[in-house]
Amino acid sequence: MLKRKLLGKRLQRIRKAHGMTQKELARALGVKAPTVIKMEAGTGGPQFDTFVKLTEVYPDVAVEEILCDSLDTAVIFRIKELSERMNHLTEEEKKYLRDVARYFQGVMQKESTANE
Structure with a gap:
C-alpha cells in the first residue's frame, strides 16, 4: 500500500508540474476523474493501458520517474528499453501489444482470485 x-x-x-487538473488528465487518459483521484490517493494503480497513456501524455517524463519506488532498477531499465522500442511501432502494432497485455493481465487477475 505504501x-x-x-x-x-x-x-x-x-500532473501539477504540467499545469493539469485531475479532470484534464482524466480526459487525456480516456478515463473518468475518479480513476485519477484514486491513482493519486494511492487507492488504485493505473491499469497497463492507462500507464502507457500516461507516458504519452507526459512524453518528457521518464518512465522511471513515474515508477521509481515501485520497481527495482533492472525492471525500470527493461521498461525504459521497451518504451523506447514502442515509439517505433505502428499504431496497429501498439494496439496489438496493449491487447496482449490486457489478456495477460486478465489471466493474472483470474489466478490471483483463484488463489484467494
Missing part, C-alpha cells in the same frame, strides 16, 4: 501512495504522490506532482 508503494501505491508513493506512486500516487508522484503522479500528482507530475
Whole structure:
C-alpha cells in the first residue's frame, strides 16, 4: 500500500508540474476523474493501458520517474528499453501489444482470485 501512495504522490506532482487538473488528465487518459483521484490517493494503480497513456501524455517524463519506488532498477531499465522500442511501432502494432497485455493481465487477475 505504501508503494501505491508513493506512486500516487508522484503522479500528482507530475500532473501539477504540467499545469493539469485531475479532470484534464482524466480526459487525456480516456478515463473518468475518479480513476485519477484514486491513482493519486494511492487507492488504485493505473491499469497497463492507462500507464502507457500516461507516458504519452507526459512524453518528457521518464518512465522511471513515474515508477521509481515501485520497481527495482533492472525492471525500470527493461521498461525504459521497451518504451523506447514502442515509439517505433505502428499504431496497429501498439494496439496489438496493449491487447496482449490486457489478456495477460486478465489471466493474472483470474489466478490471483483463484488463489484467494
